[in-house]
Amino acid sequence: MVTHPPLLSLDGVTKTFPNGTVALAGVDLDLRAGRVHGLLGANGAGKSTLIKILSGALPASGGAIRWHGEAVRWTRPRHPREAGVATIYQHIPLVPTLSALENILLDERGTWRNRTADRERIGAIVSTLGHPFDLNTPVAQLPIGARQMVAIAQALAGGAELVVMDEPTASLAGDERQTVYRTIRRLAYDEGKAILFVSHFLDEIMALTDEVTVLRDGRAVLHAETDTLDEARIAEAIAGRAVAAIARPDQARSLGEPRLEVQDLRSPGKLSPVSFTLHTGEVLGIAGVLGSGRSELMHAVFGSDPDARGQVLLDGETVGRYPDEAVAAGLALVPEDRAEQGYVPQFSLAENIALARVSQRGGAFIDAASERADAKAAIDRLSIKAPGGDALVTELSGGNAQKVVVAKWLTDDTRVLLLDEPTAGIDIGARTDILKLVRALADGGLPVMLVSSEFEELLAICDRILVMRDGRMIGQADPYATSETDLTLMTGGTTDVAAAGANA
Numbered sequence: 001m002v003t004h005p006p007l008l009s010l011d012g013v014t015k016t017f018p019n020g021t022v023a024l025a026g027v028d029l030d031l032r033a034g035r036v037h038g039l040l041g042a043n044g045a046g047k048s049t050l051i052k053i054l055s056g057a058l059p060a061s062g063g064a065i066r067w068h069g070e071a072v073r074w075t076r077p078r079h080p081r082e083a084g085v086a087t088i089y090q091h092i093p094l095v096p097t098l099s100a101l102e103n104i105l106l107d108e109r110g111t112w113r114n115r116t117a118d119r120e121r122i123g124a125i126v127s128t129l130g131h132p133f134d135l136n137t138p139v140a141q142l143p144i145g146a147r148q149m150v151a152i153a154q155a156l157a158g159g160a161e162l163v164v165m166d167e168p169t170a171s172l173a174g175d176e177r178q179t180v181y182r183t184i185r186r187l188a189y190d191e192g193k194a195i196l197f198v199s200h201f202l203d204e205i206m207a208l209t210d211e212v213t214v215l216r217d218g219r220a221v222l223h224a225e226t227d228t229l230d231e232a233r234i235a236e237a238i239a240g241r242a243v244a245a246i247a248r249p250d251q252a253r254s255l256g257e258p259r260l261e262v263q264d265l266r267s268p269g270k271l272s273p274v275s276f277t278l279h280t281g282e283v284l285g286i287a288g289v290l291g292s293g294r295s296e297l298m299h300a301v302f303g304s305d306p307d308a309r310g311q312v313l314l315d316g317e318t319v320g321r322y323p324d325e326a327v328a329a330g331l332a333l334v335p336e337d338r339a340e341q342g343y344v345p346q347f348s349l350a351e352n353i354a355l356a357r358v359s360q361r362g363g364a365f366i367d368a369a370s371e372r373a374d375a376k377a378a379i380d381r382l383s384i385k386a387p388g389g390d391a392l393v394t395e396l397s398g399g400n401a402q403k404v405v406v407a408k409w410l411t412d413d414t415r416v417l418l419l420d421e422p423t424a425g426i427d428i429g430a431r432t433d434i435l436k437l438v439r440a441l442a443d444g445g446l447p448v449m450l451v452s453s454e455f456e457e458l459l460a461i462c463d464r465i466l467v468m469r470d471g472r473m474i475g476q477a478d479p480y481a482t483s484e485t486d487l488t489l490m491t492g493g494t495t496d497v498a499a500a501g502a503n504a
């Protein structure tokens with residue numbers, strides 16, 4: 001194999017935040033043309049900080065960055081962009097009302113435009129991606145996988161030689177992930193781009209990358225060619241300890257008493273009528289791809305969808321159809337969109353955790369000592385990486401902020417736990433801890449509804465799985481008789497649920 005000199009190298013790069021947190025403690029990293037480099041690390045390991053430095057959003061505190069062998073100091077986003085570095089974030093900042101073409105050209109606004117030439121140039125770039133989409137369609141109407149392609153085309157239109165991708169597949173379903181992988185391979189191997197690919201998914205790192213760097217506590221603790229590694233070795237480097245995957249139990253657990261009765265719950269245009277019962281000690285999984293109605297179902301149960309109609313009863317009592325009534329009744333929802341719905345950024349970790357308790361007790365006062373004790377318990381229980389309960393949520397890494405949202409609802413007043421993608425963006429070690437915790441809470445009697453795009457997780461801890469497609473519940477799968485592939489086929493619409501051996 002011919003090794004190119006690095007396109008970009010980091011040499012002892014450090015970053016210390018004003019509050020004293022050392023996010024990067026001296027990182028070396030070489031990125032080369034024609035190679036896909038995977039970057040992994042636990043929540044808070046320093047991945048986002050590194051990406052922000054590469055994209056000019058944050059200055060490094062020390063160390064050297066070389067681009068084509070020349071030392072550079074990038075202090076503004078336009079510096080790396082103009083040099084040839086494009087960064088694609090998990091939450092794709094596209095303008096939904098503009099067409100794909102207009103989005104791709106957004107960075108070039110203000111320059112002289114020749115529509116036909118633009119269209120031809122962008123059309124040529126899009127054809128290199130191997131996943132055609134209509135340039136005139138407003139982005140809001142494109143499937144999510146195609147939107148990711150728009151973001152990639154936007155990066156390439158700016159002439160990027162290095163494409164940095166921050167968890168680009170986090171919210172994508174199986175087929176859409178495959179599409180992104182194919183495109184990344186084309187970019188690296190046919191177009192000679194360097195790719196830095198950040199992910200929490202070990203299987204995709206193994207399948208997609210040529211080499212891997214693992215960060216832990218701001219240091220690169222492992223760097224190796226991917227084909228010399230296996231998932232267990234990477235997981236151990238991430239967590240700093242051996243991580244055992246959660247094993248599926250051999251036989252079904254018996255279900256307890258019926259607790260939550262959902263009757264004829266529906267929401268026009270989002271959810272067709274659905275009825276089911278959740279039992280004591282049951283983890284009820286909801287499997288479905290993005291847009292299948294899985295989150296809509298959770299919001300309808302919780303009362304946070306004002307258009308939803310139907311009945312929800314807990315222990316025979318009707319639960320009011322507004323979130324505050326649901327909370328007062330003991331329902332707790334950890335929503336998928338945590339940044340918008342899950343926490344108050346201006347509040348400390350302890351204050352955010354206390355919020356749930358206050359609302360569950362109808363606004364009752366919580367004294368400072370219990371607030372501190374609750375925060376400490378949550379930090380320990382979910383291994384939240386934070387200087388302490390006083391830290392602002394905005395000072396935590398993305399995954400640790402998510403853990404705060406999960407933690408805040410784990411109270412004695414929670415009688416039914418609704419979890420929408422609780423492990424999205426959470427590292428392998430903590431992911432296993434959260435799943436074990438959910439299972440243990442259920443084994444202690446708590447009924448849980450769990451939405452997860454990771455079918456492996458559903459199969460590992462659920463007692464039953466409801467399958468959703470196009471806003472409808474299309475059947476029920478038995479985790480003991482269903483494989484991940486079966487669930488992928490059912491949720492993707494390729495297989496009839498009954499045909500896959502599940503009970504409708």
Ligand SMILES: Nc1ncnc2c1ncn2[C@@H]1O[C@H](COP(=O)(O)OP(=O)(O)OP(=O)(O)O)[C@@H](O)[C@H]1O
Pocket residue numbers: 017018019021022023041042043044045046047048049050385386394395396397398399400425427
């Ligand atoms: N603005 C900030 N002020 C203070 N500390 C910060 C700030 N942003 C991040 N940190 C801290 O820097 C460390 C690295 O965080 P970073 O966001 O880079 O982690 P990460 O690897 O991207 O994690 P995740 O997988 O959770 O996104 C963490 O300890 C975090 O709390």
